[in-house]
Amino acid sequence: MIRVFLYLAWRSTYNRVARQARQLRNPRYLAALAFGLTYLWIVAVDQRPEHPPQMLVGARWLELVGAIGVIGALLWGWIFGVERRVLAFSPAEVTFLFSGPVTRRGLVQYKLLRNQVLILFNSLLWTLILARERFGASPWLRALSIWVLLTTISFHRLGASFVRTSLLEHGRIALRHRVVSLVLLGALVIGVAWSIKDAMPDLAAGWAGGLTTFLDALTEASERPVPHLLLAPFRAMVRPLAARTLGDWLRAAGPAVGLLVLHYVWVIRADAAFEEASAEAALQRARLSSRERASPRLAHRRLPALLRLAPVGWPAQAILWKNLLAVVRTRRARNVAGALTVAAIVAGLLSFQAQSSIAEVAGWLAATWAGLAIVIGPQWVRNDLRSDLLKLDLLRSYPLAGRAVVAAETAASTMVLTALQAGLLLVAYFAFLGNGHMDPPLGLRTIALLTALACLPGINYLGMLIQNGAAILLPAWVHLGSGRPGGVEALGQNMLIIVAYSAVLAVGLAFPGVLGLLVFYLLGDDIGWWAVIPGVAVLLTGLAIEAAVLLGWLGRVFEATDPAGADIPA
Amino acid sequence: MIEVEGLEKQYGDFPAVRGLSFTVQPGEVLGLVGPNGAGKTTTIRSIAGIIIPTRGSIRIGGHDLAAQPVAAKSLLAFIPDEPHLFEYLTAEEHLRFVGRLYQVADVEARIPGLLQELDLADKRAALPGELSRGMKQKLAIACGLLHSPAALLLDEPLTGLDPVGIRRMKATIVSRAEAGAAVILSSHLLHLVEEICTRVLVMNAGQTVAIGTVADIVASRPALSGRRLEDIFLALITPDGDPRA
Numbered sequence: 001m002i003r004v005f006l007y008l009a010w011r012s013t014y015n016r017v018a019r020q021a022r023q024l025r026n027p028r029y030l031a032a033l034a035f036g037l038t039y040l041w042i043v044a045v046d047q048r049p050e051h052p053p054q055m056l057v058g059a060r061w062l063e064l065v066g067a068i069g070v071i072g073a074l075l076w077g078w079i080f081g082v083e084r085r086v087l088a089f090s091p092a093e094v095t096f097l098f099s100g101p102v103t104r105r106g107l108v109q110y111k112l113l114r115n116q117v118l119i120l121f122n123s124l125l126w127t128l129i130l131a132r133e134r135f136g137a138s139p140w141l142r143a144l145s146i147w148v149l150l151t152t153i154s155f156h157r158l159g160a161s162f163v164r165t166s167l168l169e170h171g172r173i174a175l176r177h178r179v180v181s182l183v184l185l186g187a188l189v190i191g192v193a194w195s196i197k198d199a200m201p202d203l204a205a206g207w208a209g210g211l212t213t214f215l216d217a218l219t220e221a222s223e224r225p226v227p228h229l230l231l232a233p234f235r236a237m238v239r240p241l242a243a244r245t246l247g248d249w250l251r252a253a254g255p256a257v258g259l260l261v262l263h264y265v266w267v268i269r270a271d272a273a274f275e276e277a278s279a280e281a282a283l284q285r286a287r288l289s290s291r292e293r294a295s296p297r298l299a300h301r302r303l304p305a306l307l308r309l310a311p312v313g314w315p316a317q318a319i320l321w322k323n324l325l326a327v328v329r330t331r332r333a334r335n336v337a338g339a340l341t342v343a344a345i346v347a348g349l350l351s352f353q354a355q356s357s358i359a360e361v362a363g364w365l366a367a368t369w370a371g372l373a374i375v376i377g378p379q380w381v382r383n384d385l386r387s388d389l390l391k392l393d394l395l396r397s398y399p400l401a402g403r404a405v406v407a408a409e410t411a412a413s414t415m416v417l418t419a420l421q422a423g424l425l426l427v428a429y430f431a432f433l434g435n436g437h438m439d440p441p442l443g444l445r446t447i448a449l450l451t452a453l454a455c456l457p458g459i460n461y462l463g464m465l466i467q468n469g470a471a472i473l474l475p476a477w478v479h480l481g482s483g484r485p486g487g488v489e490a491l492g493q494n495m496l497i498i499v500a501y502s503a504v505l506a507v508g509l510a511f512p513g514v515l516g517l518l519v520f521y522l523l524g525d526d527i528g529w530w531a532v533i534p535g536v537a538v539l540l541t542g543l544a545i546e547a548a549v550l551l552g553w554l555g556r557v558f559e560a561t562d563p564a565g566a567d568i569p570a
Numbered sequence: 571m572i573e574v575e576g577l578e579k580q581y582g583d584f585p586a587v588r589g590l591s592f593t594v595q596p597g598e599v600l601g602l603v604g605p606n607g608a609g610k611t612t613t614i615r616s617i618a619g620i621i622i623p624t625r626g627s628i629r630i631g632g633h634d635l636a637a638q639p640v641a642a643k644s645l646l647a648f649i650p651d652e653p654h655l656f657e658y659l660t661a662e663e664h665l666r667f668v669g670r671l672y673q674v675a676d677v678e679a680r681i682p683g684l685l686q687e688l689d690l691a692d693k694r695a696a697l698p699g700e701l702s703r704g705m706k707q708k709l710a711i712a713c714g715l716l717h718s719p720a721a722l723l724l725d726e727p728l729t730g731l732d733p734v735g736i737r738r739m740k741a742t743i744v745s746r747a748e749a750g751a752a753v754i755l756s757s758h759l760l761h762l763v764e765e766i767c768t769r770v771l772v773m774n775a776g777q778t779v780a781i782g783t784v785a786d787i788v789a790s791r792p793a794l795s796g797r798r799l800e801d802i803f804l805a806l807i808t809p810d811g812d813p814r815a
Contacts, residue, residue, distance in 0.1 A: 312670070312675050315670060322656055322658070391654045393615070394654045397618050397619060397643065399640045399644035400671065562621060564581060564612075
């Protein structure tokens, strides 16, 4: 059976790459490839210094920080589940494989094999990205180390999904069969919690002294018996990556490969009926998850008055309305809104209490995430053309100009992202509300909040236009649909996309931003902080002009896009 | 109402449609028939404004589709064989969505009657994922009919419908044509074409093989006299004109 799986995986991958390569006959795709290769060259090769650089995280800390990162990634899978991503089956796979003479374990093996395509691609990317840092003894050994690490993480997450599914499907009975896994997980969680509590005073003191002092304190804390024991397997997974010579690598690779094999055995255990049932249940749940994406369970169907659609008005508003409904109706959106509301209230109350340091940490975190959301947010919020291009036929049949379609689609994701950032900024604002000693004072913080709330819609709109523009210009190369490749396995490609997007956005923001700042500084001497208002107005005007030009162009491209020639996956 | 002049569509070196010209007047139902790959769907999608023709012109209600796409499309409804619906909108909300797109001021008054006509009244709050294939098709049809289009384009509209749904759909098409709509119906179901179409356009390899009423087509080919539409169709599309081929 494995030969059939290999054939399917190989031919599917080959044909997909060949189809995408055929697009290179189009100058637009050729230009994008040239841009991408130049970008990779600059990132991975050209910037490589003659001598090993001073790394942000030195080699002595790499293993520890990497191990902690691996623990975080694995615990995330245990807590939130990753069945959808790891066990995502296409409709064709469900049709042919689920009804075919294939065991459930065979299906799992097939999925492991298919995941290898993503892992191999990302291993290659990471090898290039880390080339500058001179990790590993050689590029080949570095690539091999990354592949072992990513594959082990992928196996672990699949195993975790089986345990989670067993517990959900079989409850108590599953506890007996999963006792080893659960005891190990429990020991890890208790150990981590106890270690953090034990080391917290030293870590807090180290944090006050800067990054190096903090990492030293972290290293010292990790050498204590319990953390040392807990971290050992995770360090072993990362160690080959930090090895500097072939001998070091060979010594480090043994345990790492051993862990990989153990994980494989864990996921594919022979002659265990219960494991088979768990795999079956997990696959069914994954299949249901796929269906759920097509038929989502909504938080509820009644619409708030704000979201009622009048029968007449700007026709494209119907698209904006539809896309907003797609977000506000989901449980996730309601959970996030609820969590942010509670966080803002609690942080606000705590800021007046003696424990205001907790509120401050929450405030800084919220403010940081609000800022990061400018560049990462478009990866999370995709209720725009990146989802709707799959229904290009339908969009093209509507009596709307291309410019109107692009404008409405982009507005929807902009509104959602801006609302998320506004929520985070309000959490930050309330978290420092009771802090009377903080510099800047409350008045300036209020001005900063209002300025951010005024600027973010314009900045986000430009950012989302760039994202939607990429989808319109390069539909065969941009991931379309509500989901996207995620997890540690796809971290490399997602990181490259985010960095490239940030560079393009920075270019777009540069001119209006500089103009806005100039106005602010020129008028600041005369009217003080009131200069923020004309500064913001100039920034937003600049952004509006850029957006209008982009919209006009993308609208024309949208109207000229032939669904048959765009090579959009069905 | 629908005027197609010298329509051509080229995919690379492959000519999908070659020099197609015809008109459909208000009240007419034109049946588009032909073997797989004849160019029927390409033709109907070109008229719907989805595909950009390589050459030729299309006018809907006097509006040139290339020069005035919004005005032309506002008179059109395109109902594809595969219903494309939005997963987060209920059946009723789909109609409101389409109502806004086409500026249907009395959309709320039209919705109950339309849902009743298509047997969807008890599914008004259902999401597409909760509907059967046939129900989804009916909803897509309801969305197409909401703004009382002057030109109706149907690509295999009966796919997935049950016998009751098929009967209702046939009645709906006929009644819309009688109300003045120009209808183009692409289908492999020759008995359907024979039953409700006023004229037939037979296509093969992207070209017109015959156009007119069944009587006109038979009159121009006396050898086909007395044959059923299926035999006539096979005779027209086989190279030697032999229906047994």
